[in-house]
Amino acid sequence: MRRALVLAAVTLVGAWLGLVVVGAVHAPVGPVDTRMSLHPSFSGGTDVNVPPLGALELDTHHAPVRLDVDVRRLDPVRAGAIVNHPERLEGLDEEVAGDVRGNAVNLAVRSSAAVVAGATAVGLVVYRRPRRAMAAGALALALLTASGVTAWATWNPKSVLEPRYSGLLSSAPSVVGNARSIATNFDVYRQELARLVTNVTKLYDTTSSLPAYTPDPTTLRVLHVSDIHLNPTAWNLIRSIVADYKVDVIIDTGDTMDHGTAAENKFTEAVPDLGAPYVWVRGNHDSMSTQEAMATRKGAHVVDNGDVVSVAGLRIAGIGDPQFTPDRSVRAEGDPAERGAGRRLADAIRTRDGRVDVAITHNPVAAEETDGVVPLALAGHTHQRDTTVLRRGTRLFVQGTTGGGGLRAVESDEPQKVQTSVLYMDRDTHRLQAWDDITLGGLGLAKAEITRHLPKENEKAAMPRSEGQP
Numbered sequence: 001m002r003r004a005l006v007l008a009a010v011t012l013v014g015a016w017l018g019l020v021v022v023g024a025v026h027a028p029v030g031p032v033d034t035r036m037s038l039h040p041s042f043s044g045g046t047d048v049n050v051p052p053l054g055a056l057e058l059d060t061h062h063a064p065v066r067l068d069v070d071v072r073r074l075d076p077v078r079a080g081a082i083v084n085h086p087e088r089l090e091g092l093d094e095e096v097a098g099d100v101r102g103n104a105v106n107l108a109v110r111s112s113a114a115v116v117a118g119a120t121a122v123g124l125v126v127y128r129r130p131r132r133a134m135a136a137g138a139l140a141l142a143l144l145t146a147s148g149v150t151a152w153a154t155w156n157p158k159s160v161l162e163p164r165y166s167g168l169l170s171s172a173p174s175v176v177g178n179a180r181s182i183a184t185n186f187d188v189y190r191q192e193l194a195r196l197v198t199n200v201t202k203l204y205d206t207t208s209s210l211p212a213y214t215p216d217p218t219t220l221r222v223l224h225v226s227d228i229h230l231n232p233t234a235w236n237l238i239r240s241i242v243a244d245y246k247v248d249v250i251i252d253t254g255d256t257m258d259h260g261t262a263a264e265n266k267f268t269e270a271v272p273d274l275g276a277p278y279v280w281v282r283g284n285h286d287s288m289s290t291q292e293a294m295a296t297r298k299g300a301h302v303v304d305n306g307d308v309v310s311v312a313g314l315r316i317a318g319i320g321d322p323q324f325t326p327d328r329s330v331r332a333e334g335d336p337a338e339r340g341a342g343r344r345l346a347d348a349i350r351t352r353d354g355r356v357d358v359a360i361t362h363n364p365v366a367a368e369e370t371d372g373v374v375p376l377a378l379a380g381h382t383h384q385r386d387t388t389v390l391r392r393g394t395r396l397f398v399q400g401t402t403g404g405g406g407l408r409a410v411e412s413d414e415p416q417k418v419q420t421s422v423l424y425m426d427r428d429t430h431r432l433q434a435w436d437d438i439t440l441g442g443l444g445l446a447k448a449e450i451t452r453h454l455p456k457e458n459e460k461a462a463m464p465r466s467e468g469q470p
Contacts, residue, residue, distance in 0.1 A: 007136060010126050011119045015140040016040055018118020023111045026072075027103040033072045036103055038111050041066035044151065063151035065144070108148065115140040219433060220312060221245055222423040223276070224399050226253040226362075226380025229285070231403030235270040237418065238402070241438065242275040245422050248312040250276050253380040253399060254283025254362035257290050259326045265293035272298040277311045279303065282320030283362035283381065287327075291320065306348020308356060314430060317352070317374070318360040319345040321381075335365050342369025349373050357430045364398045371396075376423075376432060385419050385437065387453070395432065395455070397421065404440070 016039075024037035046058040046067040060067070119140035123133030223241055228234040241247060257264045271278050271294070279301045282291050295302045301309045303318030310316075322341045323333065342361060346369050349356045359370040364379040364386075371377075372392030378399070385400040400419030418440035424433045437451045 006126070007132075007139065010122050011136045011139045011143065012040070014119030014122030014136060015115035015143065016118070017122065018114035018116070018140075019111060021114070021118070023107075023114035025103060025107045025110055027099070027106065029069075029099045029103065034103075035070040035072055036107050037068050037070075038107065039066045039068055040064060044154070060156055061151040062154040063147045065147040065151065112141055112144060115144050218427060220249075220314070220425040220427045220430070221247045222312075222314070222358075222425060223247045223250045224253070224378055224397060224421045224423060225250060225402040226399035227255040227283070227383055227401035228252070228403035229255055229401065230258045230264060230267055232267070232270070234403045234418075235274065237420070237440070238274050241420065241422065247276045247422065249314060250274060250278045251316065251358070251360060251378055252278065252280045253360050253378050254281050254321060255285045255380060256280070256283070256294070257286050260285055260287030260290050260324060262289050265290060268293050268297050268300075271300050274299070277301060279309060279311055279316050279318075279360070281318040281360045281362060284321045284323050284325045286321070287324055303360065306345050306352075308349075308352055313427065314357045314425070315355060316358045316360060317345065317349050317356045319348075319366065321362040321366075338363045338365040339369055342366035346370045346373045357425075364396060367396055367398075370394060375430075383416060385421075385439075397423075397435075400439075 019038055019040075024035050026033070026035050028034070041064060044059075044061045044063040044066055046060040046069065048056050048058070048069045048071070050056075050071045116137040120133045120137035123136035124130070127133055127136075223238065223245070225234070225238060238250065242250065257267065268290075277299050278297070280294050281303050282288075291302055291304065294300050301311055301316075303309055303316060304320040306317055306319055308315055308317045319341050322337045338361075341363075342365065345359060345361065345366065349359065349370065350373060356374050357376065359367065359374040359377045361367045361370075361377070361379050363381045367377040367379040368390060371390035371394040374394055377390075377394055377396045379396065380399045380401075382398055383401040384398070386398040387395070389395050399421060401416055402418060402420045404416050404418040420438050422436045422438065424435060425431065426433055432455050434452060434454050437453065439449045439451075
């Protein structure tokens with residue numbers, strides 16, 4: 001019994017290592033390039049991962065092996081052919097089915113070789129006897145074959161009609177319709193799919209070609225984001241910019257959520273992994289529950305009621321938006337409420353010991369009340385980027401939407417642009433030296449642009465840095 005258990009353990013560990021190390025195949029499926037691999041599983045099924053949009057799970061089979069399909073990139077040539085000739089969608093299902101069948105054969109062969117090699121190698125290490133090692137390899141092949149037969153016997157072709165979505169794809173049924181409605185309304189679906197293929201193709205093209213810039217290492221670099229609105233692709237963009245620009249601090253001027261519900265608070269779990277301290281102020285779509293959740297995240301600094309935090313040497317004060325608009329039971333008071341909040345923030349800053357470098361609010365109406373109290377004020381809310389010098393000398397930055405409207409961006413012909421900015425400040429005086437406005441053309445335009453700006457008399461020297469190819 002002990003020998004059998006040891007042999008089983010050697011076989012399973014070796015087979016798993018073989019699948020992980022050499023068991024995957026890289027292959028085209030329709031307009032996308034994929035990585036397909038098998039993994040041990042208690043429930044079986046198929047997982048299709050489409051970074052950064054999310055994933056979907058299919059109950060394709062019940063066997064101790066799971067099929068993972070990772071979409072690596074959309075091929076612009078193959079996708080463009082579908083977009084330019086939507087009639088090709090009528091044969092796309094057959095093309096994809098043929099690709100999957102061919103790749104499945106290749107995957108089966110490669111996986112068989114991988115489990116045999118892995119189990120045999122581990123068997124040699126453990127037993128140091130070729131016959132025992134070969135027995136482990138043979139057992140691994142037998143187990144994989146049995147799993148394949150079980151998967152074939154339990155194969156459920158209707159599983160594609162009932163996928164489980166996660167990530168940004170969780171809203172996909174509301175945009176296109178569920179798979180059962182697609183089956184009965186294929187003409188409408190064909191048109192919608194062509195538009196989605198266009199937009200998602202361009203999203204991949206844009207995010208993969210985001211221009212990089214190496215700033216002066218003596219400057220303090222601040223990344224200003226706003227109005228993410230539950231779009232998880234914003235976290236990927238922020239991580240990329242933080243790494244490429246060596247950002248010292250991220251300042252988020254609110255509306256991280258859409259409805260401010262407790263269920264949305266899980267969205268803040270990405271904050272500790274962004275690569276820089278995160279200073280956050282509440283927006284009109286963020287509830288007090290949102291604020292409490294954000295305050296628990298490692299690396300997050302929540303400012304409200306004139307609180308001042310010192311991060312990366314910057315002293316930052318802020319006040320949360322006084323109006324929570326998703327709650328229709330509370331009457332919105334408009335700009336007067338915002339001006340009142342801004343005055344409270346300005347009064348709090350005046351009473352603080354020492355200089356405050358940056359004031360942050362969500363609504364620019366509130367931020368305007370800090371004119372003359374701080375050299376720099378940041379806001380969002382309007383989804384339109386704007387930079388002005390106020391009457392008493394405070395420069396007000398209003399950021400666009402770093403979330404680009406979430407999956408709703410694919411519903412219109414001209415989706416909102418994805419916008420964020422990197423501010424360069426003197427590390428000693430904290431004076432603004434320059435800033436880069438980063439603009440991605442949303443899902444509808446394959447374009448990425450960085451524009452350099454210099455303050456005051458040098459503002460006319462602003463010039464485009466780079467542009468993605470459509």
